Amino acid sequence: MACDALACCWKKHVRVLNFLDDSGGIKDEAPYRWKRSSLIYETHAINLYVRTSIFEEIRTTLKDVGGKSTIQTFEGGTNGRFSDHERYASANNALHHLLSRQIEGGDIPPHQAWFVVGSRIIRFIASDYTLITGLHFGFCESDPDAEHQIPATSIFYRYFGGHPTKVATLKVKFKAKQLGKDPEDYIKAGNLFMYYLFLLCRDDVFIKTWAWTLMEDLDEWNWFPWGSYTYQVLLHYLSLAGTRGDVLEKPAYHFFGPVWALQIWSYEAIPTLGSICGTRNPVPKFPRALMWTTRKAPGDVTYFFDKELIVHESLQPSPEERGEVYYISLDNGDMLHVRFVPPLRLASKKKTTHVPKRRRMRSPTLERDSRQVSPAVQRGGPCSSPLREEHHSSPVVEMRERHSSPRVEMRDSSVIDSTLTCCHHGVPC
The missing domain is CATH 1.10.10 (Arc Repressor Mutant, subunit A)
Incomplete structure (x- = not known):
């Protein structure tokens, strides 16, 4: 049996594993460790920030300012296709126990995430992400980390006077239809919401200069390698989720980024998990995220990932998917040409302490x-x-x-x- 070839031992609450190599033998030279050993078999809540309610808000506003043609223009864009992805509910408990089975070390490439199910490894890689999301990789002249000059005729200057603006502030004006009468301005704002509220999943941050600049050109926005950029966003927040501080003393931890893509990938990679956390439409629809109606996982799944289940080490594209532009973009050499630079973490304000009086x-x-x-x-x-x-x-x-x-x-x-x-x-x- 496969489990007989898996050597497991516990050392100071860290499980050291030696996995099988390609020929079926034990790969002793590649030891792995649990990335979150303190979370295994523990019950924690995850705070997610995916705002699927924004889909209906965008459609309602676009319909009021420009009718169905404006909605069709928006949905024809790269980010607008997700407006059909409303039947999303997060199975947080299943996600938590999946994260607890992530491993690190050994020969794991830096831009992949590996998890253990039973005695087998499943790998979350860039091609899996683009099959789920339909977001393309590749090159782009617009570098988010470079300096940008926001056009004087932009929404930023016309409606916000060039002052730093949070996503929530733009959302208020958008819903109140205070961005003028041009439907194109509302399409631009809708694109921005799809990035910040469905891909980055942050509405408490200031809109970046590069985003203000990019949104003004709809063609540039749609051709931007959102797959390359947001895949790095997801890996960044995945590396932080449940790893900072003493998580055993906290009832919950946070997970930003397009976590919904990781969840749907797990349903594709672990069919049994997908059967209890969602329903997959048998009619092919691309990208794969649009085929899923997800729900919360019923019952206790604490020991679910210990079972010997049928899993897919990585997702395999269908002939139709191989012809999609987003999948072809994976062949463009450096898939991560556009780099995501994590924001600087500001030091938390400490409470004022006083020197004891002598x-x-x-x-x-x-x-x-x-x-x-x-x-x-x-x-x-x-x-x-x-x-x-x-x-x-x-x-x-x-x-x-x-x-x-x-x-x-x-x-x-x-x-x-x-x-x-x-x-x-x-x-x-």
Whole structure:
């Protein structure tokens, strides 16, 4: 049996595996490790941010401003084809346990994700992604990481005055039909929503300069290698999901990006999983995502991926799919010519902490003095400058002006230290 050729052992809660090579023997020189060993057999919730409700909102607005012809123009674009993908429901519990079976190390290429089902490996690769999404790879002159000049006649300048704008703000104007009367402007905005809300799955971010620039040319937008770009987006957020911090102490973790593509791929690669998490239309429809009506997985699937199931190591294209433009684009040499640069992670704001008071070195008078001089620091609000405190006419300040005892000097030093600590933690002085 295949499982007899699989050597498994536990070392410090990390499962070390030696898998079969192409000839069926044990591949001892390629050890793998669980990427999320702490999640195996654990129950966690995943927060996903796929906004399928945007499909109906886009169609409603486009119909109001331009009629059915405007909807047809939008749906004929690269991103608009997904507006038919409304019957999507995420089986979060199945997704969580699939992620817990991801492995790393060994000879895994950098732009692939490998998972273990029973004693077999399934691989999520670029060709699988394009078969599911229909998004093409290849070259493009528009580099998102380069500098871009937004046209003066763009939506960005006409309706937002050139000010940084979040996706949610554009969405409000779009739904209220406040982007003028030209239907093409609404098609452009609809394309932008499909990227940010269905592919990137972020509505809390500012729209990037390259996106504002690209959306103004519908032809350039449709020819942009969205497959190459968003495949990297998915792999980036896949590498972060459930791996940061102590996930055992948290009830849930986040997963951005086109996670729906990974889920539908798992239904194609593991037919038994697809039968309990969705329904596949027997009538061929391309891309494959449009053939699926997904639902939440019923029951407990904690040990589902331990079973010896029929799986497909990678998806095989049909003769019809081989002729599709998006699949042909995989032959364009460097499939990842357009690089996704992950956004910089901003350091989280820490709560203001205060240096403990050394009570044994302070007199009761100075304790009261400290509370009177910097009450804002103790409340966590803006602190006052020590120079301004000298102009107050409180008895404590008068004592400081009249006397120069070492204790008073020590008290002045502590006030300055408190002020610096306040500024260090981001509180305005």
